[in-house]
Amino acid sequence: MATKRLGVGMIGGGFVGKFHIRSWVAVRDADILGVVSRPDDNTAEEAVALIRQLGVGQAKVYESVADMIADPAIHALWICAPNFVRIEIMEEIADAIEGGKGELIGVACEKPLGRNAAEARRMLELVEKVGLLDGYLENQLFAPAIVRGKELLWSRGAALTGPPYLARAAEEHSGPHMPWFWQGELQGGGVLNDMMCHSVEVARFLLTAPGAARDTLTPVKVSAHTSCLKWQQPHYADRLAANSGGKTDYRKRPAEDFARALVEYRDSDGNERVVEATTSWCFVGAGLRLSMEMLGPEYSLSVNTLDAGPKVFFSREVKGDAGEDIVEKQNAEMGLMPVVSDEGAEYGYIGEDRHMVQSFLAGTRPSENFSDGVAVTELLMTAYMSADQEKTIPFPPPDLATFVPAVAKGEWRP
Numbered sequence: 001m002a003t004k005r006l007g008v009g010m011i012g013g014g015f016v017g018k019f020h021i022r023s024w025v026a027v028r029d030a031d032i033l034g035v036v037s038r039p040d041d042n043t044a045e046e047a048v049a050l051i052r053q054l055g056v057g058q059a060k061v062y063e064s065v066a067d068m069i070a071d072p073a074i075h076a077l078w079i080c081a082p083n084f085v086r087i088e089i090m091e092e093i094a095d096a097i098e099g100g101k102g103e104l105i106g107v108a109c110e111k112p113l114g115r116n117a118a119e120a121r122r123m124l125e126l127v128e129k130v131g132l133l134d135g136y137l138e139n140q141l142f143a144p145a146i147v148r149g150k151e152l153l154w155s156r157g158a159a160l161t162g163p164p165y166l167a168r169a170a171e172e173h174s175g176p177h178m179p180w181f182w183q184g185e186l187q188g189g190g191v192l193n194d195m196m197c198h199s200v201e202v203a204r205f206l207l208t209a210p211g212a213a214r215d216t217l218t219p220v221k222v223s224a225h226t227s228c229l230k231w232q233q234p235h236y237a238d239r240l241a242a243n244s245g246g247k248t249d250y251r252k253r254p255a256e257d258f259a260r261a262l263v264e265y266r267d268s269d270g271n272e273r274v275v276e277a278t279t280s281w282c283f284v285g286a287g288l289r290l291s292m293e294m295l296g297p298e299y300s301l302s303v304n305t306l307d308a309g310p311k312v313f314f315s316r317e318v319k320g321d322a323g324e325d326i327v328e329k330q331n332a333e334m335g336l337m338p339v340v341s342d343e344g345a346e347y348g349y350i351g352e353d354r355h356m357v358q359s360f361l362a363g364t365r366p367s368e369n370f371s372d373g374v375a376v377t378e379l380l381m382t383a384y385m386s387a388d389q390e391k392t393i394p395f396p397p398p399d400l401a402t403f404v405p406a407v408a409k410g411e412w413r414p
């Protein structure tokens, strides 16, 4: 491209949009120049104020996605809006490009790529149709602990004693911040869809040799279990209802708040490789806990984001406001608390945003792209099938392309 700087437009300036904005202080060669959000909240204005305060772009609020695309200063879009508007946003992008608007090179989209395999495939079809470069925003693959841990285990342990055979990943917290995440129809599922997209992908990434394509590992079987352990208890169901003006009804339409899955892969020599993923919205600890492990014949890696290093202590006399200033999804403000000093860096947002920017500027497809987003969604849908049928499902199951989990139809009755 003619310019050496990328102008970025953000669609959605909510929770994760602001994570990207805060991370941008460490991203070079790109400025955030615009934000589009829903007209009935003030997240676009808040995001623009944060962008300007941090000096990461002379951003302004645009009225619509099409208006933002029409501005030739915008070269790439970051889709950070909720799951239930993915397709309409991507269709608006494709229509604008087909109508000859703008100078877009690429689009990066937050996880999950779609609420089911059909939606994820549609996202991929649309970027291919209009010739955009595509990035799938899976931050955990870019977390320094994962990047460095993978590099060391493969270069020292695997090179001398053989490749790793088991990777475990867990993502756990006490529940999402916005009501739409809790509603199966809007979000696409419960915690399995919301958070296992991270865990299955980061574990698959650890087991894949550095630089090797994802198809060097072939998924062959999936088994999974889902439960609603906490949030359909009447006291907690009532709390969800109160927080959502009655829209979230876990007495009648719960979603899973606990899920585990085992994905069995074969490598190119036919050897078994196993991914074990666990996720929950009913974990109570200091805050968000990401744990990952990789095991091989003579080596292992373990990561726990709550073993962060710094810790602070507040006595019972410190009765401040509840907040998320110590760690994401914080549960307490008193006692001994771990501090994740730079969440944008440690969770991988800086690395992922830098990679997307550099790929778009170079005109190359990001290493994590919509094809990966489709593959992740297909594994998650197979996990839902397994949990529903209480059996192991050979991959790929025949009805994958059209499958919609019962929880996404408001029909799951655990």
Ligand SMILES: NC(=O)c1ccc[n+]([C@@H]2O[C@H](COP(=O)([O-])OP(=O)(O)OC[C@H]3O[C@@H](n4cnc5c(N)ncnc54)[C@H](O)[C@@H]3O)[C@@H](O)[C@H]2O)c1
Residues within 6 Å of the ligand: 011, 012, 013, 014, 015, 016, 017, 036, 037, 038, 039, 041, 043, 044, 080, 081, 082, 083, 085, 089, 110, 111, 112, 137, 138, 139, 178
């Ligand atoms: N990578 C991660 O770890 C991570 C963490 C949180 C959320 N996410 C993903 O990011 C996405 C957004 O989640 P969030 O937590 O920021 O949600 P949120 O509800 O906090 O914010 C959503 C934002 O999207 C805007 N929006 C809603 N509908 C829109 C539309 N039609 N057009 C333009 N903007 C619209 C809202 O105004 C708001 O600014 C979700 O897909 C979620 O799964 C990823």
